[in-house]
Amino acid sequence: MTNATPTVMERLKAETQDLHDAAEGHAFQRAMFSGRLSREQYARNLEQLFLVHRDLEARMRSLRNEHPALAAVVKDEQFQEARIREDLAYYGAAPDAARPTPATKRLLGQIETAARERPLALLGHWYVLEGSKNGASFLAKALRKAYDLPEGKGDRHIDPYGPELRAKWQSFKDDMNGVGFSDDEADTLVEGAREMFEAIARIGDDLLEPATA
Numbered sequence: 001m002t003n004a005t006p007t008v009m010e011r012l013k014a015e016t017q018d019l020h021d022a023a024e025g026h027a028f029q030r031a032m033f034s035g036r037l038s039r040e041q042y043a044r045n046l047e048q049l050f051l052v053h054r055d056l057e058a059r060m061r062s063l064r065n066e067h068p069a070l071a072a073v074v075k076d077e078q079f080q081e082a083r084i085r086e087d088l089a090y091y092g093a094a095p096d097a098a099r100p101t102p103a104t105k106r107l108l109g110q111i112e113t114a115a116r117e118r119p120l121a122l123l124g125h126w127y128v129l130e131g132s133k134n135g136a137s138f139l140a141k142a143l144r145k146a147y148d149l150p151e152g153k154g155d156r157h158i159d160p161y162g163p164e165l166r167a168k169w170q171s172f173k174d175d176m177n178g179v180g181f182s183d184d185e186a187d188t189l190v191e192g193a194r195e196m197f198e199a200i201a202r203i204g205d206d207l208l209e210p211a212t213a
């Protein structure tokens, strides 16, 4: 251990570790990672992700024009809406007909408020979604097997970077660390990240309910 001040990325990782562990243990994630969700259940989750990405990404596209910190980190290649649309089409679901579960509705409300009052919290949300691509490369393997996916079909949003995943994640970390966030700003990022992890867990709860009813 050194006494060096942690970078913002070290803080984000350390201060959300409990929620990442909980995410890995969540019944919905476990079912998804072991290929035990039906295609329909999987598509329902994709619909919720679609609603979240569509909303958050539209806000980020506009907010990054006003906030240099967002402009320094949020890159076009990170946007997932178009990829999720393609995946939904593969599973035969219509993205624009997707309806939010109660937890998704609540998250969209939080995003709306944060966009007005604490845009940096949205960058904390962004960290969670971008970081989730790390575990998603394992998920891609499970899904290809479970749903017998042809090359490049139904997995666009899960494995968007292919072999460049590690390099892209390193650039994201460098960009975040390069902004020079104050401690207060880093606090807001951590809050935003924790809110996003919690929201994803609640969405998983919503999606499990009908399956267990």
Ligand code: HEM
Pocket: 009, 012, 013, 020, 023, 024, 025, 029, 030, 033, 127, 128, 129, 130, 131, 132, 133, 134, 135, 136, 138, 197, 200
């Ligand atoms: C069974 C489920 C999951 C597994 C197996 C998993 C696995 C992983 C792995 C292997 C890493 C890379 C760790 C590293 O190289 O340092 C990672 C990072 C990450 N994952 Fe997951 N993950 C899962 C679920 C999730 C979920 C549901 C989310 C959020 C929605 C998420 C968000 C993140 C984030 C933000 C990071 C980056 C952590 C950091 O270095 O700051 N993960 N995950």
